[in-house]
Amino acid sequence: MTQELTSPSPAPQAPGTGRGPGWWRDAVIYQVYVRSFADSDGDGIGDLRGARERLPYLKDLGVDAVWLTPFYASPQADGGYDVADYRAVDPLFGTLQDADDLIRTAHDLGLRVIVDIVPNHTSDRHPWFQDPELSRQRYLFRPGKGESGELPPNDWESVFGGPAWTRTDRGDWYLHLFAPEQPDLNWDNPEVHTEFEAIMRFWLDLGVDGFRVDVAHGMIKAPGLPDIGHGAQAQLIGAQVLPFFDQDGVHAIHRAWRRLLDGYGDAHGRQVIGVAEAWAPTAERLALYVRPDELHQAFNFQFLNAPWQSDALRSVIDASLAATASVGAPTTWVLSNHDVVRHTTRLGGSLARARAATLLMLALPGSAYLYQGEELGLPEVTDLPDEVRQDPAFFRGGRATGAAGPGTDTESAPDGVAAAGGQDGFRDGCRVPLPWSGELPPYDFGPGGSWLPQPADWGGLTVAAQTGDPASTLELYRAALDLRRRLPGLGDGPMTWAPAPDGVLAFTRPGLLCTVNTLGHDVELPAPGTPLLSSAPVTVDDATGRLPGDSCTWWAI
Numbered sequence: 069m070t071q072e073l074t075s076p077s078p079a080p081q082a083p084g085t086g087r088g089p090g091w092w093r094d095a096v097i098y099q100v101y102v103r104s105f106a107d108s109d110g111d112g113i114g115d116l117r118g119a120r121e122r123l124p125y126l127k128d129l130g131v132d133a134v135w136l137t138p139f140y141a142s143p144q145a146d147g148g149y150d151v152a153d154y155r156a157v158d159p160l161f162g163t164l165q166d167a168d169d170l171i172r173t174a175h176d177l178g179l180r181v182i183v184d185i186v187p188n189h190t191s192d193r194h195p196w197f198q199d200p201e202l203s204r205q206r207y208l209f210r211p212g213k214g215e216s217g218e219l220p221p222n223d224w225e226s227v228f229g230g231p232a233w234t235r236t237d238r239g240d241w242y243l244h245l246f247a248p249e250q251p252d253l254n255w256d257n258p259e260v261h262t263e264f265e266a267i268m269r270f271w272l273d274l275g276v277d278g279f280r281v282d283v284a285h286g287m288i289k290a291p292g293l294p295d296i297g298h299g300a301q302a303q304l305i306g307a308q309v310l311p312f313f314d315q316d317g318v319h320a321i322h323r324a325w326r327r328l329l330d331g332y333g334d335a336h337g338r339q340v341i342g343v344a345e346a347w348a349p350t351a352e353r354l355a356l357y358v359r360p361d362e363l364h365q366a367f368n369f370q371f372l373n374a375p376w377q378s379d380a381l382r383s384v385i386d387a388s389l390a391a392t393a394s395v396g397a398p399t400t401w402v403l404s405n406h407d408v409v410r411h412t413t414r415l416g417g418s419l420a421r422a423r424a425a426t427l428l429m430l431a432l433p434g435s436a437y438l439y440q441g442e443e444l445g446l447p448e449v450t451d452l453p454d455e456v457r458q459d460p461a462f463f464r465g466g467r468a469t470g471a472a473g474p475g476t477d478t479e480s481a482p483d484g485v486a487a488a489g490g491q492d493g494f495r496d497g498c499r500v501p502l503p504w505s506g507e508l509p510p511y512d513f514g515p516g517g518s519w520l521p522q523p524a525d526w527g528g529l530t531v532a533a534q535t536g537d538p539a540s541t542l543e544l545y546r547a548a549l550d551l552r553r554r555l556p557g558l559g560d561g562p563m564t565w566a567p568a569p570d571g572v573l574a575f576t577r578p579g580l581l582c583t584v585n586t587l588g589h590d591v592e593l594p595a596p597g598t599p600l601l602s603s604a605p606v607t608v609d610d611a612t613g614r615l616p617g618d619s620c621t622w623w624a625i
């Protein structure tokens with residue numbers, strides 16, 4: 069598919085470019101899950117024009133950048149993470165011109181744009197896979213085991229359930245760590261490297277400011293593709309190094325990409341970045357992805373998966389900060405994304421905890437990613453009928469954990485909340501289209517319906533309903549992001565723990581002290597200053613501060 073641009077002018081430039089301390093080190097980046105953000109044409113599926121029209125909302129929210137999930141030409145076997153043409157926009161989402169327009173508009177507003185790149189696998193409709201000769205060189209085909217090759221080459225399981233191998237008509241097998249429609253690429257082939265570098269340059273020439281690298285821990289497999297020896301392998305992802313994930317060889321790829329990004333940035337007076345979606349068993353192994361000559365950021369899924377307990381939170385924060393500091397990188401915090409249960413639901417179905425967790429995250433040193441709709445306090449939708457679900461894991465009978473997204477094993481989830489996936493472990497429940505205004509679905513998501521049904525009771529959660537209400541979650545996010553910008557050093561400066569009662573965290577940052585009460589009841593302590601912002605009403609009487617249960621407060625000191 070060839071798509072042309074009509075814009076005659078050179079690629080738009082991001083705001084405030086040039087060498088400096090690194091804009092990504094403390095940026096707040098908003099994830100736009102394109103098909104569920106805003107629909108411009110009434111087909112019930114969000115698109116690039118819809119997203120562009122809503123960019124002023126994101127500017128007003130106070131974020132620094134947007135990350136757009138894949139909008140490339142794709143049969144949509146896995147929500148677009150099965151790419152058939154990395155240089156074309158899928159007609160579902162618009163045209164290349166729409167992508168160009170969106171990037172220009174974002175830059176005009178002072179927002180940077182990050183796009184996904186999916187290097188571990190392509191779609192089975194990609195021309196390389198369709199070509200019988202090329203495919204044998206650029207994907208991972210192996211003969212089967214058994215007398216007539218009727219058994220898969222090894223015991224690896226797909227993250228989405230079932231074997232990670234599918235047999236071809238020719239009798240051999242190909243590897244797909246995800247759906248069969250997502251064959252894994254052969255990164256031992258230099259042509260694969262060359263092609264992905266060219267894809268990156270293509271999007272950099274269009275003006276993007278970076279890439280979110282899908283399955284950044286997956287491209288290199290252990291030599292010989294050894295058996296693992298037991299099943300339930302999805303549960304091991306992120307708990308140990310596997311022969312298909314977090315192999316040391318992936319780092320050479322990231323080093324090459326860093327050279328490309330730095331070289332491109334230097335040549336064009338821009339700072340362009342890579343953010344790793346990497347599953348690693350420890351904070352130290354995750355930090356390897358953000359060494360000075362590798363990617364700029366790596367999502368901290370250990371924080372996302374931490375239970376709502378002060379000790380657990382403190383130790384994951386300490387371990388994360390120590391590991392990233394050891395390589396001179398910022399920590400990249402995240403609480404929700406399109407692969408996990410929305411944190412309002414995950415944290416015990418408690419909006420109070422979700423609001424507190426967000427204020428905690430935004431008070432920590434480093435960068436942070438927000439997932440669309442969390443600023444509205446949206447819960448996971450847990451009653452989607454089977455006939456509307458689209459998560460491939462649902463159809464493969466697996467659970468979308470690990471590299472499909474950062475799942476949590478149910479045992480470690482607080483209050484017995486199943487955190488591995490939304491409804492029955494699947495991911496559609498966090499992807500329900502956003503409610504913008506009105507009392508009834510589709511709540512102005514677009515002029516038509518919405519590809520997943522929205523709950524009938526979301527009228528009070530719309531952007532319009534929450535705007536101007538100081539008690540709303542949306543206004544809490546706006547206020548927090550505004551303060552974060554105005555307090556110098558809050559993003560990337562030092563952090564020091566302060567004494568606090570059991571169940572409470574307290575730490576200082578430049579210009580403020582943050583308290584987090586993880587207990588379900590009020591806690592009193594000497595007021596450390598004047599409340600600046602709180603996720604729940606905090607009171608101060610005679611120098612005693614009363615922290616509501618499940619709350620976070622920023623104090624001016």
Ligand code: NOJ
Nearest residue numbers: 146149246282407471472
């Ligand atoms: C991680 C993406 O976030 C997820 O949605 C996708 O299913 C897998 N990678 C496979 O590409």
